[in-house]
Structures are given as structure tokens and as C-alpha cells.
Amino acid sequence: MTAEWGFGERVASLVGRLLVDVDSLADELTGEIVDSENSYAEGAVLDRERLHTVVRDNLQTLLTALKGGPSTLDAPRAAGRLKAEQGIPLAALLHAYRMAGRFIWDRLLVLTSEEECASELLPKVSDLWMAIDEYSSAAAEAYRTAVEIRARRDTGARRVMLATLLDGRAGTSAGAWDIARVLKLDRKGPFLVVCAETQDSEDSLLPVRDGLRAVGIGSEWIAQIGALVGLMALPHARMVETAIDQLTRPARCRLGVSRPFSAPINAPTAWREAQLAVQCLPLDANGAHLYGSSPVAILAAASPDTAAEVAQTVLGPLRALPETEQTTLLETLHTWFASGGSTARAAERLHCHRNTVLYRLNRIAELTGRRTADAESSAELYVALQAVRLGSGLRIA
Numbered sequence: 001m002t003a004e005w006g007f008g009e010r011v012a013s014l015v016g017r018l019l020v021d022v023d024s025l026a027d028e029l030t031g032e033i034v035d036s037e038n039s040y041a042e043g044a045v046l047d048r049e050r051l052h053t054v055v056r057d058n059l060q061t062l063l064t065a066l067k068g069g070p071s072t073l074d075a076p077r078a079a080g081r082l083k084a085e086q087g088i089p090l091a092a093l094l095h096a097y098r099m100a101g102r103f104i105w106d107r108l109l110v111l112t113s114e115e116e117c118a119s120e121l122l123p124k125v126s127d128l129w130m131a132i133d134e135y136s137s138a139a140a141e142a143y144r145t146a147v148e149i150r151a152r153r154d155t156g157a158r159r160v161m162l163a164t165l166l167d168g169r170a171g172t173s174a175g176a177w178d179i180a181r182v183l184k185l186d187r188k189g190p191f192l193v194v195c196a197e198t199q200d201s202e203d204s205l206l207p208v209r210d211g212l213r214a215v216g217i218g219s220e221w222i223a224q225i226g227a228l229v230g231l232m233a234l235p236h237a238r239m240v241e242t243a244i245d246q247l248t249r250p251a252r253c254r255l256g257v258s259r260p261f262s263a264p265i266n267a268p269t270a271w272r273e274a275q276l277a278v279q280c281l282p283l284d285a286n287g288a289h290l291y292g293s294s295p296v297a298i299l300a301a302a303s304p305d306t307a308a309e310v311a312q313t314v315l316g317p318l319r320a321l322p323e324t325e326q327t328t329l330l331e332t333l334h335t336w337f338a339s340g341g342s343t344a345r346a347a348e349r350l351h352c353h354r355n356t357v358l359y360r361l362n363r364i365a366e367l368t369g370r371r372t373a374d375a376e377s378s379a380e381l382y383v384a385l386q387a388v389r390l391g392s393g394l395r396i397a
Helices: 009-020 022-036 048-067 074-086 090-115 118-166 173-182 202-214 237-248 264-278 295-302 304-319 323-338 343-350 354-368 375-391
Strands: 191-197 218-224 227-233 254-257 287-290
Touching: 009 022, 009 048, 009 090, 022 048, 022 090, 048 074, 048 090, 048 118, 074 090, 074 118, 090 118, 118 173, 118 218, 118 227, 118 264, 173 264, 191 237, 191 264, 202 218, 202 237, 227 264, 237 254, 237 287, 254 264, 264 287, 264 295, 295 304, 295 375, 304 323, 304 354, 304 375, 323 343, 323 354, 323 375, 343 354
Parallel strands: 254 287
Antiparallel strands: 191 227, 191 254, 218 227
16 A cells, blocks of 8 residues: 555645546556657557557556545556566666656646636745656556566576477477577587586586686586586587687586587487596596596596506506505506606606606506507507596595
């Protein structure tokens, strides 16, 4: 229920005269609103007839309240909801209420001049604007609530559509493209699916989404169990590295990225690739891994039980050492491989003498029976090392 405003008997009777003529007044005010607001004039989102109805309902309710009669805020709330649903800016809605206040005041001034009772009206100007403020506030609150509800509804629908693409329920290629178009992801370039291993909400991805958008990459995300999954649409194939860079920069978790693909119908396969790519990174890593960039890691991630068996077979005696000694040897082996088999470069990276590296490699050979100088043994050591890095959580720099 609104507040009650008392204009005095003579002025209230003039308000009553406005009420009698509310239809024609609504015609005039509707015309003024359309003429002054491009949001109403430029589009057909809210036709003039519907706008007239809203204006009339609000004028009638407001004038009834100003006359001293009972009134509710149903009309302004309905106006707020309608403008939100039709996409009319909130600023345009509030401007319309200010116009209504001036419109009513101008009409009352004319009538009080005719009746020579202007002195009775002037002290009541604050009451009019208090009423306008209450009505516009009620309309704005309803507008914001409607926008929030619509945003949640739209977000929910987008999540369902993305899930439909990822799990293969899109059915046909045409259906998948239709979904991509609705999600505004129907770019000419390739797609990527990203799997971020995190318990965070989708809101945590706002910096990532904004960073991607800044370089022309569209994305849509959905929360899955223990992960956030995104579908990215690139402007062209050369943007793959840029996309991965944008993902890696703010990363606080492991992210797997699928191979680029050209049609959204292939999203389910890409999602499986992204999930597997996550497993190609050590457990405590922060960063992104592109599926296929490390075939050995893919093998280890695709069959963790087999990888663990290989690691135990190849490195069994070494894995039985105390953790400090075990880590030192595995880190040396990893650095030696990363240095292209150069003992000198490995020593430089490890900040030790090359003889120390040689000693550690010989120690590995004694424990495993496999020497890095032998191609087959070296391959087995490398595969086993990757299995340890990905499966045990053992930190190897």
C-alpha cells in the first residue's frame, strides 16, 4: 500500500478532473514518452498500444493516490517487469516516471490557474514528487528482479544446451550447429573444449572469459563434478596458441585442452580428449595441457593402471629408496631427458657438477638394470618416469 497524500479539497477535486480524462491524458503522455525516448521509438519490442496501457494504469493509480484514495504499487511493478522483459533500459523506465511527474504537475498548474487556487497547490509539490519517487522505486525494484530471474533462466538454458553438445544429445550436425548459433559460438574458426579441474564456481572463470573475449574468442562454460568445462570458438586456426596462453595465465588448477575441431557435433570426443589432457599434468600442477602434445603422457594417462605397472616394473628398486634419495634420482633423470641427453646442460640446470649427474645416472642403471645410453632402456625409463610424475604426485621439477 502506498503512502497517502492529501492535496486539500479544492486541489483534490482538480486531480479528480484529471482522473476523469485519464484516457486522453495517457494518449498525450505516451506520445511524449515515445518522442523523447529512442528506446521506445526505434524498436517494435513494446508496441504503442501496450505502452499506452501501462501509462494509463500508472496514471490512474497515481492520480487516485494523490486524490487521497487507496492505491497499491501493482501498476508500477507490472510496468517494471514488462520493460525488463521487453529489453527497455532501466534509465528509460525511470525517465518515463519523471516525465509523468512533470506532466501531472503541468496539468494541475493549468487547472489551478483557471480556478485561482495555485497557492494551495504549490506547497504540495513535494508530495507529488514523493509519489513519483515511490512509484519509480517500485518499478525499478520489479525491473531488477525480473532481469535477475531472466538472467538465471537464460543461464540455465545455456547450460542445458552446452551439456547437450558435450554429451552427444545434439543428435545431428545441423542440431549441433543450431545450438552453437544460439550460444553465439558459430565462428568460422575451430572449436576447443577445455576441462578445468577445480571445485570453484563458474563465477571464478570471469577473468578467463573476459581475457578470451578480449582476443576475439567466444566461450561458454558449465560446472561438472569436480571440474568446469568450456567450449571455445576461435576466429581462426592460428588462435589456438593464443587461447591456451589466455587459459594458462590465470590458471590455479590443471586444465586440459582438446585438439581443435571444426564442427560442434564433435564436441563429445573433444570433451573426452580434454579430460584425458588434464591427466597429462602432474597432480599439483597449475597450467594447461593440449591433447596430443605429449603422446607418452597420453599413454600413461589413458591407462593409469598399466602405467603404474610399468613404473613398478622399470623403477621398482629405485621406488623403494627413501623419498629424498628417490626424488633426487628421478629429478636428475627428468632433467637429463629435458636437456636432450646432455650431461653438461643437465648439470647446469641442477646446479651441480656433471660428474654428479653421471654418478646419479649410473646409480639409476644399477638399481633398474637400464642405462640411458641404450635406446630401448632409455625409452622404458622415460615412460616409467612419466607414469611416476602423473600417477604418484611425486614432485619432479
